[in-house]
Amino acid sequence: MQIRKYSFSLFDLPPQQSQSIFIKEHSFMFETFYKINKAFVLRIAFCGLFCLLPIYSALALDDDEFGSLKLNSIGREVAFHAWGGSPAINDYIQWVASQVDTQYGITLNHVKLTNTSHAVSRILAEKIAGRAENGSVDLLWVNGENFTRMKETGLLREDGWAYNLPSFRYVNTQKMPDTISDFGIPTLGLESPWGRAQFVFGYDSNIIKSPPNSAVKLLNWIKTNSGKFSYPQPPDFIGTSFLKQLLLQLVENREVLYQPVSNTNAEEILEPLWKWLDEAHPFFWRRAETFPVNNAHMTRLLGDTEISIAMSFNPAEFASAIEQGILSSDVKSFIFEEGSLGNVHFVTIPYNASSPDAAKLVADFLLSPEAQLHKANIQIWGDPTVLDIEMLPANVKKSFKSLPQHPAMLTMQELQNVIPEPHPSWVKLIEEEWQKRYAAGS
Amino acid sequence: MARYSIIIICVLPVFAGLLGVFLPAFGWFPIYGKSHFTFEILVQTFNQPGFLHSVWLSVSTALLSTFLAYWLCIFTLIYSQKLKLHSTLKKIIAPLIAVPHITVAMGILFLIQPSGWVFRIFSPWLTGWQTPPDLNIAPDLYGVALIIGLTAKELPFLLLVGFTVLKQVNISRYRQQITTFGYGPIAGWFHIIHPMIAARMRVCVLIVLCFSVSVVDMALILAPSTPAPLAVKIFNWYQSPDINSQLIAASAAVYLLLIVLCCCVFWIACGAGLKTVFRFLSYRGARLTVRGLPHKLIILPVLALIMFVLIMGIMGLLSAGIWGFVEVWRFPDILPEKWGLVSWRNGFAAYIPPFINTLIIGFITSILALISAIIWLEYPAKSLSKVTEALVYIPLLLPQTGFLFGMQVLIIWLEVDGLYITVIWAHYLFVFPYTLLTLGPIWRRFDVRYELLGASFGFSKFKRLWRIKMPLMAVPVITSFAIGFAVSSALYLPTIFAGNGTFLTLTTEAVTLAANASRQAAGIAALLQMILPLVIFIIAGIYIRFRLHNFSYFRISH
16 A cells, blocks of 8 residues: 555655656556556456457458458558659558558558659569569559550469459449550459549630630640640650540541551551641740650649640649649649540559568558548549449448539549540550651751 | 779679670560560661661760860869969869759759749840740750750869869979970960870769760750650660560660760870870970960950859759749749748658668768778789779769669679668769779879888888878868768669668659659759758868868878
């Protein structure tokens, strides 16, 4: 009982002193507390067990395989190699890291890439050096050509894992076939859908009253507003995408673009595109003698009012650039009225990942309604979901429908008209031809 | 022994890197199903649209910028003593040497592009422009912006080397001779002093030339892109997901190596030609004196050009620094409309781990490089020394992506990837040549009599080095340490490749920041990259000034 008395006397001391004594006597205090409240402590422990029970039941509810994934993954590290050029996306990945830490005990390390090819060549180097396990990349953000290259070179984990993720049940592959076909190449469960990209234009509404929302109107606008338009120089991703968007508009029969180049009369198909560019280029920013280096450069030019129209593959990009102070709040978005180019971006697991099980859990979390909802929020990232909202539980569905809007961003209804990506073989042809025609010098 | 271990440490990865470039260039890449040697890819590369134009751009910008940097440096040396510019210039050039190329490039771009600072200063009150003019400058079609950028970055480096060389030559002794021979000051320089200086600066100038041919980061921002210089095209091919592009990139890298060699040969030949001309003129007794030509007519334009280039560089850095603290700054405002710390959204604390990493890696790497450079210079190998020395410089010349790929295979095969030591090793490969370059010329011309004196006291080799040579060489040693640190802290791809992408340094942070569209983020990136090397330079400067002040007469100084 002596100890107990001592603990009472604590409160009589002046505050500073009491604090230091408190620290010193901390262990005593605990002992006292334990002695007095043995029953209480037991109760807490009991409650803790009850709290754990739902988690355990969740493990038991999933199919056996996924349950064992969870048990295997506690304490594992996952190296997530993902482009790191956007503060908003980086913050989102940090949020994911904190979530998978509390939910699964996984430590997620975001390795910020400037170009996905660096990670691809790292995995390739590991393959050449014969490292079949303990690779340095666990999860990789990828799509399109990089995916095709990794698939062809055998750099991916081939057990169809992506289809077996619990969250995959909310993906409607019938309604949105692009969730299992990356630029027309079947994913075969080698990668799991993460988000949706759609080609949008941003324009300075101070200068442009009604945005030129078709290829023909755009050409006319460029001709009357000399020096105010350009696109990032192909093979920049956005630049090439702009050419594809144009081509999809200009071609007579869109269907041919979904076949490999070799099956078509490519020269004739591309003719209208070159005609359009030949007509427009003399009225371009710097007479098309120079192009913006990349998307970031073009956005800066819009901010500097050197140009009046820019483009992006993220419908929320202009809104977030306004929030960052890069663009003035006069900037608004538009798409071509006939529809705009859209694709899905994925995460994949390399063949030699160190913690593939934990990586699958992260991929599953990225696809979960909770993470997708958070991602779709314009205040967070603004990346549209790959899930079918109609298939989601009612409360999540409601949250999706009541996401905040931004004046610079198009609504989900306005963005509905999506044109899928042409066959990937067109990219190389378009880029090579473009290079030959417009960047070969004299 | 020590020398051989340095060779193994340096040369092994260089060979791996070379294989990583040369094998694919000749069609050997089994994992892509290409496993027979062929010249087809070299031919295919040659036939790429705009290939020759790209080559021409690479060659012309590199030769012109090196020519400008070199001759501006020589003229500065001629006049620096006369006009007492020495100490002022040293202060101006220090930050330009310390900061990475990319920072200078971004600064210059913001300065001279049509919506840039220069135009903002003169608009609209003088030019009448409310919106930026549609002028094709920065980047321009001929690479003028790139030439300005390269000159602004390389001139300070050459000046630093030049000042050291000038001290060794002891020109005041020759000055009297020049006057007795009846030469004017400039003609005398060209007849007598320039040949001595040129011989001592040659390696540095050649490295500058090689670097200018293969520069990527600066060219990406300042060079024209229709078409781009070859090094930029190689960079793009390497980044392309297409398999064939990888092979084309590798074989273009082989072409680039050839071009670098040709440029060096051309430069040396021009130097030899100039020497012959002056020797011929000397024999003829030509004094090259133009009577009545006022001196200022030559001095002023040259001085103006030098100042123009240096001020461009400094203003560029300044503007980059300003952008780090801007919220809104639109054309045509001369100064930001709204200041703020909005872009430091992650807080300063987020940059502490990368800061520490940069410091540790830079420190260890440059100390190691310094020690091995001293060993290398103290025990010169008799045979093969030229060949091994040339190999050491290869990491600076090859495109980093291809070179590092081969090296990465080696590192993974050795199972040492992702370790601190590996990152330091990778950095060492790039720092060591620079240390050797800045220390070598001075070390090799150390007055051997000091050492003989030491030997006569019965001092061992180590004691002679530690007690006599090092104190005398303190200034150059500290300077090359600072340069080594600056080089290490600017390395991006080697850090990523050797460190599995998990090692954060200030530069890796800066590069990802700079990928963002906001200039504010880019400004922070520039500040991050500038700060550490600059601090090291300043500390080194203060140390030299105050601690090494005693016996400064004897010391060999930079």
